[in-house]
Amino acid sequence: MSVLPVRIAFDRVSVEFPTDKGPMRVLDDVSFDIREGEFVSIIGPSGCGKTTLMNMLAGFVKPTSGQVLLDGKPVSGPGPDRGVIFQEYGVFPWLTVRQNIEFGLKLSASKVTAAERAGICERYMRLMGLADFANHFPKHLSGGMRQRLAIARAYAVRPQFLLMDEPFGALDAQTRSAMQDLLLEVLMAEGKTVMLITHSVEEAIYLSSRIVVVTARPARIRTIIDVPFGYPRAENVHEDPHFAELRAHIRELVMQEYAAQARQAATVRMSD
């Protein structure tokens, strides 16, 4: 069996941010690779450093030590090869729904004609349930619709990499599940390499090929778990007994890290 190439490499990465009390270490010696076409989820306690990990890959934050490599080259800044979707709506309030989706396409290195652009726009507006709102501005959309617009904007550019930070966290359960299925469809059709941050163990197992569990801050790798389900992923995988076992196992690990975080916080309070 041929081994697919490594596209993303975190190589002994540490990050420290300056604070009033001196440098705060957020990531500590993190190393892992993501291969072509892999879907890797990152899961761990709140505030442990997951977004910082993604921000380095997106090119917004530089490591204090170690390096983040994209196809073997250190990340030097943001680029159109990486579609980034944040927790908070990444839409331009001064552009309509259609203009928001078209925006990235106009910038995109892969030149598309105006007719192709219009076609891609229509397709994503339809898929995201936004077709009737093409000429609306974001302020007239619900929070969930704005988030779907942000997702549509990222997908429309067809980036090689999708970097998603809790993209579905603010959506209602039904929309969240529809968005997960749509993401799997987009991946099947276009074959991307994905890094997803999520607080949902269920979501991580349903979507990923591997799950990286990170520790309480400073985030280190606690363990990396191979998800034993292939693609296209059957929707009823949720009912597989292995799914329940894996969910219980990962929940236990994450709970342990939350407990470690609470202990650390108590120690800091006592030493204040």
Ligand SMILES: Nc1ncnc2c1ncn2[C@@H]1O[C@H](COP(=O)(O)OP(=O)(O)OP(=O)(O)O)[C@@H](O)[C@H]1O
């Ligand atoms: N640019 C920055 N300057 C200073 N501190 C920062 C910066 N970015 C993040 N931090 C701090 O680093 C820590 C980790 O933040 P990060 O957003 O990476 O965590 P997270 O695991 O993604 O959290 P959550 O799950 O709650 O989104 C937090 O304490 C945060 O306040």
